[in-house]
Amino acid sequence: MKPLLLIEDTASLQMVYESVLRGAGHEVVSASTAAEGAALFQKHAPDVVLLDLMLPDRSGQELMRDLLEIKPDTNVIVVTANGSINRAVEAMRAGAYEFLLKPFNEQRFLNAVENALDDGNRSKPTTSPGTAPGAFGTFVGSSPLMQQVYARIRSVGRSMATVFITGESGTGKEICAQAVHEKSNRANGPFVPLNCGAIPSDLLESEVFGHLKGSFTGAIADKPGAAAVADGGTLFLDEICEMDLNLQTKLLRFLQTSMIQPVGAPTPRKVNVRIICATNRDPMEEVRRGRFREDLYYRLHVVPIHLPPLRDRGHDVIEIAEASIARFANDEGRAFTGLDEATKQLFQQLEWPGNVRQLLNVLRHAIVLHDGPLVTQDMLPLDLRHETEALSHAPTAPMVGAPPRVALDGLLGKTLAEIEQLVIEETIQRHGGSVPRAARVLDVSPSTIYRKRESWAKKP
The missing domain is CATH 3.40.50.300 (P-loop containing nucleotide triphosphate hydrolases)
Incomplete structure (x- = not known):
């Protein structure tokens, strides 16, 4: 079994860490400087390194990058003082496996080491033979x-x-x-x-x-x-x-x-x-x-x-659609098997502002109301078909200097409070009754909308 490599410049802490690790049955080799640590790493090629970020001869983060370049599957646990959490965060982003903030207890220390040792397959793909290259849990997409x-x-x-x-x-x-x-x-x-x-x-x-x-x-x-x-x-x-x-x-x-x-x-x-x-x-x-x-x-x-938006994922939209069609068709007892070519092309052109959730809703709509074998454009919801028509027409250039037109019919003559209520309620309705989604559009906290609706309900 390969030993753990401990790189810690404070002699008292090095002795404590060694004692805890050896008491738990681990073999340990220790270094007090970055140079000593690099030499021991070359000699033993450990799977787990415990690295203090504050070393006397060099930055621990720079050393970690060098170690990971030599052996990328090494699990590096960085150790730093509580006031240096930003360094720990930077180290995690640079490839560290875990970080420990001093002071920490013995069990937290040993748990981090055990987790790092157990994770022997960190860099290996988890897909089995015959699985699509992009399959990962319930995710679909190989982009x-x-x-x-x-x-x-x-x-x-x-x-x-x-x-x-x-x-x-x-x-x-x-x-x-x-x-x-x-x-x-x-x-x-x-x-x-x-x-x-x-x-x-x-x-x-x-x-x-x-x-x-x-x-x-x-x-x-x-x-x-x-x-x-x-x-x-x-x-x-x-x-x-x-x-x-x-x-x-x-x-x-x-x-x-x-x-x-x-x-x-x-x-x-x-x-x-x-x-x-x-x-x-x-x-x-x-x-x-x-x-x-x-x-x-x-x-x-x-x-x-x-997580990238669906519009940036290329052919993933077709992979997701076809995997979902098979599932929905089975649920609904329909004979759908996929998309026709025109619909495939359209799906890759659309912006999909609602991303995967919107795509799934569109497919569920088509499968519930129609039967297969292929989803065609005339089966799509009306709003998506309007977007299809917009894509088929070249955009016209707006008049230079022309201000945007805002429809005020129905608002003129109302108080500002009444207009606010109308706008909020209409936004909620247009987003399927979802207060959080409406709040994002209006750039306010959902709790603000909840409070306002509660006050409106109390009005006679």
Whole structure:
């Protein structure tokens, strides 16, 4: 068995780490400088390296890049002081397997090492013979952009690092989070998704951390929060940028301590949860606008995964469509087998603003209302057929200097408050009754819309 390589310049800490590792049955070789570490790495070719980022002769991050260039499948666990979390985040993005912030306890240290040792297949593809090159969990698509996503999921799966998923609405962020969970050593534990944008802010704390009976009006029984339910598994916080600022503070404390305190509980308790979060917004822009805490952003944005929009994925749209047609046809008892050539060409030309979710809705519509064997353009929903007609006509150039026309019929004569209510309700209706989607279009928090609708309902 290959020894672990420990590179730590503080002699007392080096002795403590060696003692803990050897007590757990691991063989260890140690170095105090980057140069010594590089020499031992060449000699032993270890599978796991424990690396302090602050070394006397060279940056630990630069050393890590050199080690990974020599042996890319090495699992590097970086160690740094609590005040240097930005360095740890940068190291994760550069290929580190895991990071430990000093001070950490013995069990956390050993868990990180065991996870790194167990992950012997980190860089190997997970598809079996006969599987499509792009098949990965429930994802479908073999485009280069998605192959990069699959590789990132494989590499981060067994780490405890927080994953931050970004991408437009409908690109499959929850599917991505589920895939990370299934590639982790927590796969047998619970996967608990929570949509932060779909829950009013005054209820969100209870949903995340739980509450005790009688802790507030309506609390008729004890309720475990999502964080407690996810103990031993993964908590997926979707639409994280919708979270109220006060709750962001409590989430940051939870990430730092792993302690939860249900509403009304006298004392906190510890849980073992991995956090994955997602948003369809630009998180740094939310930080700049003061809607998302900067310290929470850096705590969460350790390993980013960006899901590309469907319009940038080339032939993936056809792969997804044909795989979905087979499933829907089976569900609905229809004889569909695929798309005709004209529809294939059209699907690759469309913008798909709703991404994969929109594509699936279009196909479900066609299969429910028609029968096969092929999906043709005349089976598509009316709004998509209008878009088809627009693509077939060359665009006309707008008049230079002409201002955009805005239809004001029905608004003139109303108060500003009445106009606001009309616009909000119409936006919600046009987005299938979804308050979070309407809120994104209107660039407000869903909780703002919930409060306004509640106040309108109270009016006589």
